[in-house]
Amino acid sequence: MTAVIGLSAVVMAVQDDRTVVLTVREPGQSAGLPFGLFDPDGDRTFELALRRFVTAQTRFDLGYVEQLYTFGDLGRDAPLADTGQKAEDRAARVISVGYLGLTPQAIDTHARNSYWSDILQFFPWEDWRDGCPAAVAALESPLRLWAGPTPPRLDRIRLLFALDGSPWNEERVLERYELLYEAGLVPEATRDRGETLLTQRALPDSILGEAMISDHRRILATALGRLRGKLKYRPVIFEMMAPEFTLSALQRAVEAVVGMTLHKQNFRRALERTDLVEGLGRRDQDTGGRPAELFRFRREVLGTRPVSGLSLPLLRDEASET
Amino acid sequence: MTAVIGLSAVVMAVQDDRTVVLTVREPGQSAGLPFGLFDPDGDRTFELALRRFVTAQTRFDLGYVEQLYTFGDLGRDAPLADTGQKAEDRAARVISVGYLGLTPQAIDTHARNSYWSDILQFFPWEDWRDGCPAAVAALESPLRLWAGPTPPRLDRIRLLFALDGSPWNEERVLERYELLYEAGLVPEATRDRGETLLTQRALPDSILGEAMISDHRRILATALGRLRGKLKYRPVIFEMMAPEFTLSALQRAVEAVVGMTLHKQNFRRALERTDLVEGLGRRDQDTGGRPAELFRFRREVLGTRPVSGLSLPLLRDEASET
């Protein structure tokens, strides 16, 4: 009646307009998340354990941290830890508790096998900043093939992948990944079933995304979806910003996370109303055109009054031709 | 390195304008949530295990279910399962995964020691339908005493308990409970420390709420906060309604969950826009005054298009004199 408890960390940052995640890659293997076992006799809390081993594995100190989800299902919904076992082999069942961490500095001491990876490497269909991504276009016909002409599946792919005029919902990252898994399209699906059915012929990683160890891509999808949702009702984006930033840099960071382009002035007007940032009078000279004013996050408002996140006034130009 | 994994279920329903939760009470003990151990060798998924033992313990079949949070901290943040051990005794550490379940029918086969309890029994300060509840008024001075005159704690109690003109935020149920715990006001706090410091003299249960076994009251607080938040962005309230209902009944159900009074017409207008309900032409004769039209939830929209929850147009009459 006992189980092993694992902790997985999704540590995210924004770097050059791309959302990146801290990954660990053993030579010759798929990428994975920083992962460690929880020691019930030694660790007082999950969070402390997490901070400890993330620092050990990546020499990186976590800042903002929150619990995501606990993955414990057997079979195709959440396979065993990647020890090469079949799902039927229940010798060493691992329950894994996923955590999300945010940090402003992706540029950091790389230790051993840890790297920052662009999340689009794993979810190429999640970036709509330059209109409908190539991956979605390429996935449309395999998805329709899987769905067939009947409502239940068809409605689902329409809703999740913005087909037939459905609007794109950036938060449903996990549901999209799970659908691709269910459709047997992502490599993990066939891998977890022990090399069984190949429903579709293989598509390149540039469309399906790169596979990860164990159920780490599922955990990553959970994290991205949660972060995208949370931006709107908590000012978490500032956990990913340097202490001083320009409004454009802030907007580009939000865009990188959300994967959509925002309307500049409406973004600023909404931001102004929240009173979350404060101009510093000084300007950033390195922007290319006119120097931009520097701002800082007024962290002090957090304790003082109810704060919501940022509104996301979408730009509907080339960004949507569904 | 192994641990025992427990599953706790918060099953909620609305009954006679009160939000109720399924509790289990051994004679002579505090109330608890339906709780069971997860068997890594026998249970394929958390959810299946949960459904199994909830039915076994309460003869009740779960409908809607979602994972809440995994509680694994030692010490004052989440004590051991209630075996009477001190926090220092780490012999049988239990990690517990909390689940939220919703159901329309609280009136159901009571088995053995299971009962539906009003949540206000555990959180008397959470109901603002008749203005500021007596519990909040009574808690104000002990809280101020604990906070002292300095910003950090003072800001926190103001924000959480709507003091000094702060608006009440119904979602922060967990934070309020944790603050009361931290302040040593709720019985669990002193109990978990092994009968140590009694910061304040005792207040009656009608103000502090009834204690629960282990960390079950913390889990219940998490559930209530999550449900209150979720109502606004997912149509989950319908999981707590009978197939046919009047709009007033729906509004009263939302009010019971949220603990606040809503503006009738604005609630209806907003509901109408969502297209989530459909009039049936028939009327309910038993309302007392004029018969009300019966409606049903258009569950079919769920798969077809993006759906949000209900907006909560608050009524600010007697309901707020903070």
Place this chain on the structure above:
DNA sequence: TCAAAAGTGTTATCCTTACACCCATGT
């Protein structure tokens, strides 16, 4: 006929959307 609850109309205000334009700097 009156209480009780259902159900409706209307307005002021605010927020969101969308459009077009001006400003400051480096090359």
Place this chain on the structure above:
DNA sequence: ACATGGGTGTAAGGATAACACTTTTGA
């Protein structure tokens, strides 16, 4: 001077909040 990004004004439309009012039943 002009390209580049920073920064602003304003008007239309829709959602929200707050008013007060009519309708239909049972006692």
